[in-house]
Amino acid sequence: MRGSIGARARPRDTRVVCRFGVFAPLAFLLLLPFTVALYASNETAAAHSDKGLQLAQTGDLAGAETEMRAAVALAPQNPEFLTNLATVLAMEKKLDDSSAIFERSLKLAPANLTARRYLAANLWQLHRYSEAKRNLEIILKQQSNDAPSRLLLGMVSENMGDYATAVRMLASVPAEVRKQPESIAALAVSYYHLRQTQQARLTLDLLRNHPAGPRAALLAAHVADEGGDYPTAEQFLLSIQPDYPDQADLGYRLASVQFHAQEFQNSEHTLLQLTQSGNRTGRILNLLGWCYHKQNQSEKAMRAFEDAISVQPDDESNYLDLQKVLLASNRLPAALEVAKRTTDALPKSSRAFVMRGSIEMKTSQFTNAIASYRVAQGLDSGSPDSALGLADAEFAAGMAKEAHGAYEAGIQRFPDDARFKVHYAFVLVKEAESGDPQLEARAESLLKSALKLDSSSVEAYTELGELALKNGRIADAQRDYEAAEKIDPNNAKVHFGLSKVYRRLGKVEEASHEAKLFQQLEQSKSTATLPPTERPQN
Numbered sequence: 422m423r424g425s426i427g428a429r430a431r432p433r434d435t436r437v438v439c440r441f442g443v444f445a446p447l448a449f450l451l452l453l454p455f456t457v458a459l460y461a462s463n464e465t466a467a468a469h470s471d472k473g474l475q476l477a478q479t480g481d482l483a484g485a486e487t488e489m490r491a492a493v494a495l496a497p498q499n500p501e502f503l504t505n506l507a508t509v510l511a512m513e514k515k516l517d518d519s520s521a522i523f524e525r526s527l528k529l530a531p532a533n534l535t536a537r538r539y540l541a542a543n544l545w546q547l548h549r550y551s552e553a554k555r556n557l558e559i560i561l562k563q564q565s566n567d568a569p570s571r572l573l574l575g576m577v578s579e580n581m582g583d584y585a586t587a588v589r590m591l592a593s594v595p596a597e598v599r600k601q602p603e604s605i606a607a608l609a610v611s612y613y614h615l616r617q618t619q620q621a622r623l624t625l626d627l628l629r630n631h632p633a634g635p636r637a638a639l640l641a642a643h644v645a646d647e648g649g650d651y652p653t654a655e656q657f658l659l660s661i662q663p664d665y666p667d668q669a670d671l672g673y674r675l676a677s678v679q680f681h682a683q684e685f686q687n688s689e690h691t692l693l694q695l696t697q698s699g700n701r702t703g704r705i706l707n708l709l710g711w712c713y714h715k716q717n718q719s720e721k722a723m724r725a726f727e728d729a730i731s732v733q734p735d736d737e738s739n740y741l742d743l744q745k746v747l748l749a750s751n752r753l754p755a756a757l758e759v760a761k762r763t764t765d766a767l768p769k770s771s772r773a774f775v776m777r778g779s780i781e782m783k784t785s786q787f788t789n790a791i792a793s794y795r796v797a798q799g800l801d802s803g804s805p806d807s808a809l810g811l812a813d814a815e816f817a818a819g820m821a822k823e824a825h826g827a828y829e830a831g832i833q834r835f836p837d838d839a840r841f842k843v844h845y846a847f848v849l850v851k852e853a854e855s856g857d858p859q860l861e862a863r864a865e866s867l868l869k870s871a872l873k874l875d876s877s878s879v880e881a882y883t884e885l886g887e888l889a890l891k892n893g894r895i896a897d898a899q900r901d902y903e904a905a906e907k908i909d910p911n912n913a914k915v916h917f918g919l920s921k922v923y924r925r926l927g928k929v930e931e932a933s934h935e936a937k938l939f940q941q942l943e944q945s946k947s948t949a950t951l952p953p954t955e956r957p958q959n
């Protein structure tokens with residue numbers, strides 16, 4: 422057992438200090454029964470606590486919890502009993518209850534750094550990262566070299582995206598980091614995010630021949646893959662290939678890495694080897710479909726997705742990915758047919774109805790799209806995609822009042838989703854064409870607000886660029902379109918906007934260059950932009 426468990430609690434000091442002058446004998450007689458009862462109560466609580474400790478050490482956590490709760494009931498202000506109970510609850514994975522009791526204990530004994538560290542560990546596992554960080558910082562202010570706390574703060578910081586702090590903390594306790602593959606992985610992830618690839622690779626080397634076995638190598642491959650370091654990921658996977666018991670799983674992971682590295686032919690080859698050996702699973706066939714799609718082999722791609730559906734008919738991603746490929750090939754009627762088939766096969770899938778609604782929008786079936794989005798909302802009221810789709814469909818169907826209400830409601834319900842503001846701004850710009858300048862001003866305000874939420878919104882920049890261009894603010898338009906180009910250099914609409922800007926500036930050569938880029942991208946945008954519904958999982 423860790424921390425305070427194992428140390429018997431002492432009963433509260435029961436000596437009576439005489440402050441009653443000549444009435445002292447009477448006062449003592451009056452208090453004596455209470456004093457004896459209090460001493461006995463603490464002795465009984467300590468006995469329960471001791472028994473709980475013994476049960477915990479033998480692995481009987483349920484029995485230990487019962488005894489610890491009995492001790493706390495008899496001595497609710499004893500921080501040691503509270504800490505012991507909280508620790509047992511944490512061992513039982515009752516993290517919410519454990520955390521609440523640790524907090525009670527720390528109110529009584531705030532200097533108990535072990536209890537505070539255990540609380541921080543609970544909060545980390547509960548994804549309450551800010552609270553975990555706050556407790557760890559309290560510990561480190563008092564004991565700056567506390568290795569377990571530095572390790573945990575590094576893990577918390579990595580989860581919070583504070584990679585510089587994660588590296589500083591984790592790298593400072595190498596012995597602690599080496600104990601667990603997950604802490605090694607967290608340090609490597611942080612290095613990758615800081616673009617220190619060589620340091621990340623050196624860190625992942627700690628997972629070679631790790632006592633955790635193949636699990637460590639798989640974790641290293643996943644981290645390297647997510648970090649865009651595909652050669653390293655492939656090396657780790659190949660290193661365990663001879664002895665790995667599940668060759669189908671390993672082969673899929675290898676094909677996924679090759680796909681992410683845009684080595685589509687190699688990925689296809691790996692997947693075909695798996696299918697030829699009898700491994701025709703849904704995820705293998707799905708990834709094969711994407712390999713074909715990326716190589717402009719549409720018919721093979723659609724057959725692979727259909728095969729994935731037949732093998733795994735309950736997996737919505739196979740249906741949705743097939744629809745994406747059909748849309749990319751501009752086969753709208755076929756995509757709509759598959760969409761209807763999907764909602765028939767998966768009537769409880771909100772995503773299926775959202776996808777159907779989006780295709781109905783593309784085919785100008787706005788009333789049907791409204792119906793599909795409403796079904797999607799009924800299935801998942803917390804889905805921003807269905808809420809946004811419904812607003813778009815209502816506006817397209819001429820239901821302007823309803824659309825305005827839906828956009829406003831979406832902005833309130835999903836305040837961190839910039840798309841609602843961008844789409845609503847587009848609607849207001851359309852309506853401003855009737856001559857209401859206030860609508861245009863509101864649209865511009867929404868777009869700027871959206872960029873504060875999502876500075877990578879190409880739609881927001883391009884719409885701002887259009888507004889600036891329309892109102893003769895050419896410098897602003899150039900700034901907005903060039904910002905959009907930095908985010909998405911292969912966006913045809915952005916280059917078309919830049920061609921207009923440069924033409925207004927009298928830059929004929931630049932305008933001609935942007936116009937040519939626009940035409941090239943329009944011609945080639947069919948297959949390059951659509952990703953799988955979900956990135957192949959590792």
